[in-house]
Structure formats: C-alpha cells, structure tokens
Amino acid sequence: MQKKLSSPENTARTERGLFHTDSPAAKIALLGLLTALAIVMGYVEYRIPLPLPVPGIKIGLCNIVIVFVLYRFGVLRALLVSLIRVAVVGLLFGTPISMLYAAGGAVFSLFCMYLLKKTGRFSVIGTSGAGGALHSLGQILVAALLMGGTGIFRYLPILLFAGECCGILIGLVVTIVLRRLKPRRNESVI
Amino acid sequence: MTRSSVPEEKESKSRRKSTFRRADLWLLLGIGLFSVLLFGFFLWKDTRIREPMLEITQDGQVLGVFPLTEDRDILIGSRESGNYNLCRIEGGKVRIVEADCPDRSCTRSLAIDRRGGTIICLPHRLVLRIKDGTGGIPDAVAE
Numbered sequence: 623m624q625k626k627l628s629s630p631e632n633t634a635r636t637e638r639g640l641f642h643t644d645s646p647a648a649k650i651a652l653l654g655l656l657t658a659l660a661i662v663m664g665y666v667e668y669r670i671p672l673p674l675p676v677p678g679i680k681i682g683l684c685n686i687v688i689v690f691v692l693y694r695f696g697v698l699r700a701l702l703v704s705l706i707r708v709a710v711v712g713l714l715f716g717t718p719i720s721m722l723y724a725a726g727g728a729v730f731s732l733f734c735m736y737l738l739k740k741t742g743r744f745s746v747i748g749t750s751g752a753g754g755a756l757h758s759l760g761q762i763l764v765a766a767l768l769m770g771g772t773g774i775f776r777y778l779p780i781l782l783f784a785g786e787c788c789g790i791l792i793g794l795v796v797t798i799v800l801r802r803l804k805p806r807r808n809e810s811v812i
Numbered sequence: 813m814t815r816s817s818v819p820e821e822k823e824s825k826s827r828r829k830s831t832f833r834r835a836d837l838w839l840l841l842g843i844g845l846f847s848v849l850l851f852g853f854f855l856w857k858d859t860r861i862r863e864p865m866l867e868i869t870q871d872g873q874v875l876g877v878f879p880l881t882e883d884r885d886i887l888i889g890s891r892e893s894g895n896y897n898l899c900r901i902e903g904g905k906v907r908i909v910e911a912d913c914p915d916r917s918c919t920r921s922l923a924i925d926r927r928g929g930t931i932i933c934l935p936h937r938l939v940l941r942i943k944d945g946t947g948g949i950p951d952a953v954a955e
Contacts, residue, residue, distance in 0.1 A: 719937075748840060
C-alpha cells in the first residue's frame with residue numbers, strides 16, 4: 623500500500639479524486655455510492671411530504687443524482703442508477719403501483735433529457751427543467767393507463783408546471799456540482 | 813467506456829459553455845405557457861357545466877353518478893376487506909373524508925363543487941369528478 627501510493631502514477635490518481643478515475647473497481651464503488659445517495663434522498667423526501675392538495679408533487683431531490691450521472695457518466699449508467707433507485711425505494715416505502723408510477727416517470731424523463739442533451743442546444747438547467755415537467759407527464763400517462771380514464775389529465779397543467787420549477791432548481795444544483803467536480807485537462811472519466 | 817469522456821471538458825476549451833442559454837429560455841417558457849393554456853382550457857370547460865353531477869370511476873368503470881344537491885355519504889370499497897374511500901357530499905361540496913390508502917392525498921385534496929374539479933386516489937385507482945349531467949344519465953346507486 624505504502625509503495626503503491628508513493629509511485630507517481632498513483633499520486634496523480636489520488637490527486638484527481640474519486641470522480642475521475644480509470645479503475646473499474648472505483649467506477650463500481652462510485653456508482654454504488656451515487657445510487658445510495660439517490661435512495662437516501664428518496665427517503666428524505668418520503669419523510670417530508672409536502673402538504674399540498676394535489677397528489678404527486680415532490681421536489682425530486684434524487685434527480686440531482688440522476689441528472690449528474692447523466693451528464694458525467696452517460697445515459698446508460700443514469701438509467702441503471704435510476705432503475706435501482708426506483709426498485710429499492712419502491713420495495714422499502716412504496717407499493718407495486720407506486721413503483722410503476724415512479725418507473726414510468728423516471729424512464730420517460732430520462733429518455734427525453736438524453737435527447738435534449740444530445741441536441742447540444744440546451745444547458746443543464748434547460749434539460750433538467752424540461753425533464754422535471756416530462757417526469758410529471760410520464761407519471762400521468764402511466765396513471766391514465768392504469769386507471770383507464772382521462773380524468774387524471776386535469777392534474778396535468780399543475781404537475782407540469784410544478785415539475786418544471788423543481789427541475790430548474792435541480793438543474794441549478796447540478797450545474798454547481800458539475801463545476802465543482804470538473805475533471806482537469808487530459809483526464810478521462812469513467 | 814472511455815468513449816463517454818466528458819463533453820464539457822472539450823467544449824470549455826473551445827467555447828465557453830454558458831449556464832443558461834437562449835434555447836433554454838424558449839424551451840422552459842414554452843412548457844410553462846403550455847401548462848398555463850391547458851389550465852385555462854380546463855377552467856373554461858368547467859364554466860360550461862350547467863347541471864353538476866358527481867361521477868365516481870374506479871379502474872376505468874363508472875360506479876355511479878350522483879347529484880350534488882343531496883347530502884349523502886358514499887362508501888367505495890369496504891372497510892373490512894381494506895381499500896376503501898369514504899366520500900361525502902355535503903352542502904354541494906364533495907370530498908373524501910376517510911380512506912385507507914397509503915398516501916392519503918385524496919383526503920387532503922380540496923373539496924370539489926359545482927365549479928368543477930377532480931379528486932384522485934392513485935393507490936385505489938379512483939377518480940371523482942364533476943361533470944355535466946344534462947345528458948340524462950340515470951342515477952346509479954352504489955350503496
């Protein structure tokens with residue numbers, strides 16, 4: 623251990639920090655850590671329900687992690703983290719039905735954010751804001767399918783707007799996080 | 813997976829990536845405007861209700877249609893087997909007073925009245941909404 627650390631290669635790696643590593647073990651550890659963070663954020667939100675007369679409004683704190691992973695590690699890893707999070711949070715605090723809503727919203731919004739990011743025209747804030755709104759849309763579509771009715775679409779405008787506002791907040795946070803954890807020159811990330 | 817190296821890094825060298833761009837503004841304004849218009853559309857639709865009736869739908873099936881003029885309690889599901897919502901019509905206002913769903917957001921929902929609106933219980937896949945009853949739909953009784 624002592625020997626390894628003293629070699630110039632490894633000193634460079636430790637200076638880079640965990641977020642910009644090439645080692646596969648560190649990648650796995652890092653993504654596991656981020657998944658755990660997303661789950662904890664889901665739990666924090668579950669403990670603090672917003673006393674609003676409309677169901678389904680949440681800040682979506684865990685999306686800070688998802689958007690961060692999308693921008694730093696790509697869409698496939700974001701999808702993985704997102705699905706594991708939905709499954710674990712659903713098993714711990716939810717019902718199979720609430721899990722379906724969550725998965726519908728998460729996958730739909732992640733896919734759309736990926737497309738928006740790919741166009742290269744939008745910043746993190748724009749992508750995340752639209753992603754928040756589309757998260758609501760995804761959930762409502764799943765709900766409409768499950769309930770077999772269009773009555774739920776009445777909530778769409780409110781949920782779209784709330785989702786957009788929360789998404790913008792999350793985009794701001796992720797912008798700051800990405801800037802703080804910026805790789806230095808000639809560095810590759812996972 | 814070294815292919816997915818950070819795009820920001822390359823771009824920040826050539827051109828500074830701004831935090832918020834014009835395209836973002838249009839995108840977000842567009843979504844905001846769409847939701848406001850949709851909200852307005854529903855409000856407009858509600859003003860056209862002449863004879864308000866409460867329609868109760870569960871799993872996509874209409875369980876019953878009730879007039880708002882008569883006060884009554886409607887139990888959807890049963891207390892013994894679980895999965896129940898107790899809906900109360902009182903003074904022209906409809907709300908869910910009791911339920912055993914996990915999130916209870918239906919009991920927190922604002923009461924709906926002749927001006928329109930919807931109460932939803934996602935876990936029980938239940939929708940209460942105000943609709944125009946002039947079409948001559950028979951009063952089904954769910955009791």
